[in-house]
Amino acid sequence: xxxxxxxxxxxxxxxxxxxxxxxxxxxxxxxxxxxxxxxxxxxxxxxxxxxxxxxxxxxxxxxxxxxxxxxxxxxxxxxxxxxxxxxxxxxxxxxxxxxxxxxxxxxxxxx
Amino acid sequence: xxxxxxxxxxxxxxxxxxxxxxxxxxxxxxxxxxxxxxxxxxxxxxxxxxxxxxxxxxxxxxxxxxxxxxxxxxxxxxxxxxxxxxxxxxxxxxxxxxxxxxxxxxxxxxxxxxxx
Numbered sequence: 001x002x003x004x005x006x007x008x009x010x011x012x013x014x015x016x017x018x019x020x021x022x023x024x025x026x027x028x029x030x031x032x033x034x035x036x037x038x039x040x041x042x043x044x045x046x047x048x049x050x051x052x053x054x055x056x057x058x059x060x061x062x063x064x065x066x067x068x069x070x071x072x073x074x075x076x077x078x079x080x081x082x083x084x085x086x087x088x089x090x091x092x093x094x095x096x097x098x099x100x101x102x103x104x105x106x107x108x109x110x111x
Numbered sequence: 112x113x114x115x116x117x118x119x120x121x122x123x124x125x126x127x128x129x130x131x132x133x134x135x136x137x138x139x140x141x142x143x144x145x146x147x148x149x150x151x152x153x154x155x156x157x158x159x160x161x162x163x164x165x166x167x168x169x170x171x172x173x174x175x176x177x178x179x180x181x182x183x184x185x186x187x188x189x190x191x192x193x194x195x196x197x198x199x200x201x202x203x204x205x206x207x208x209x210x211x212x213x214x215x216x217x218x219x220x221x222x223x224x225x226x227x
Contacts, residue, residue, distance in 0.1 A: 034215060043115075044154070044202065044218040086154065097142055097206065098167060099216055101154040 002027045002089035004070075006102040013077050014110050021072040021105045023061075023087030032090035033070045034099065035061055039083045047085070048072070057081070077109045113137045117203050117219035124193055125227055132188045132222045134203030142206040143186045144216060145178065147171070147199040154202065160186065193226045200224075 005024045013019050025031050035047040048056055050063045050070060061072045070087060084106050088099040116135045124130050136143050145157040158168040160178055168176075177189045186205075190197055200223050204216040 043220045044204075046215040046217075049215060097161075097214075098144065098156055098159050100156060101146075103153040 002031060002033075002091055002100065004033070004087045004089055004100070004102040006085075006087055006105050008105045009103065010106050010108070012108045012110060015079055016076050019074050019077040019081070019107065019109075021085050021087075021107065023070045023072065023102060025068050025070060025087075025089055027068070027089070031063065031065075031068075031070075033061075033063065034088045034090065035059070035070075035072050036086045036088055036099075036101070037083050038086070038104075044086070077107075079109045079111055082107055082109045115203055115205055115217050115219035117201075117222050119222060120220065121223045121225070123225045123227065126195055127192050130190050130193055130224065132190075132201050132203075132224070134186045134188070134219055135184055136186055136203065136205030137207075137217055138184070139207065140205035140217070141208045142166075142214075143178075143180070144204040144206075145188045146202040146204065146218075148202065148221075149196075149199045157188075157201075190224075193224075195226050198224055198226045 003026045007022050033050045036044045037047045038044050048061050059074045063070050084104050086104045087102040118133045143160040146154050148154045156169050158172045159166045175191045179187050200221045202221045203219040206216050207214045
């Protein structure tokens with residue numbers, strides 16, 4: 001099963017500063033990875049999936065197979081980015097299909 | 112945009128009582144999940160449900176837990192005899208289907224269960 005490590009429990013930056021939330025994975029086979037975000041008092045929401053190589057709310061995440069990482073980055077953080085961020089690998093096999101969440105990183109963007 | 116809905120938002124119960132947490136997944140979704148999050152800890156997988164049966168469950172999901180899809184729209188989590196350590200936020204999620212990059216999990220707002 002795939003596992004992820006999010007080494008930072010808390011991350012605090014100032015508005016306008018670059019931000020990088022780290023995620024390292026272990027995998028057997030091709031990794032399938034997602035970033036989910038949970039704003040205060042809101043539900044978990046999908047932010048990014050690695051396959052789509054998209055940019056959502058200014059965030060990007062590149063899969064680095066050499067470093068087994070899937071770090072989430074944004075060049076200029078905004079106060080509204082303050083939230084809990086979870087890196088999550090997809091574990092699947094047969095009819096089993098589930099996300100396993102990392103411990104999460106609480107991002108605080110200060111004015 | 113369709114959403115997963117959960118009721119109640121907050122449930123308080125006494126130790127030893129049975130509770131049922133309810134979820135209405137998104138209507139065309141085929142995979143259903145329960146996760147929980149104890150205060151200050153990570154989101155943990157409990158159980159997945161597909162084709163009217165449990166497809167996977169975690170070690171947490173012991174005999175005190177059960178899930179049901181009684182009427183084709185609701186998806187419930189029952190805890191038979193609650194313990195203090197069951198106090199947590201319980202999230203329901205659903206997915207359109209299978210091993211597909213276009214099938215992320217969609218989560219409900221959660222039910223906060225407090226066992227006293």
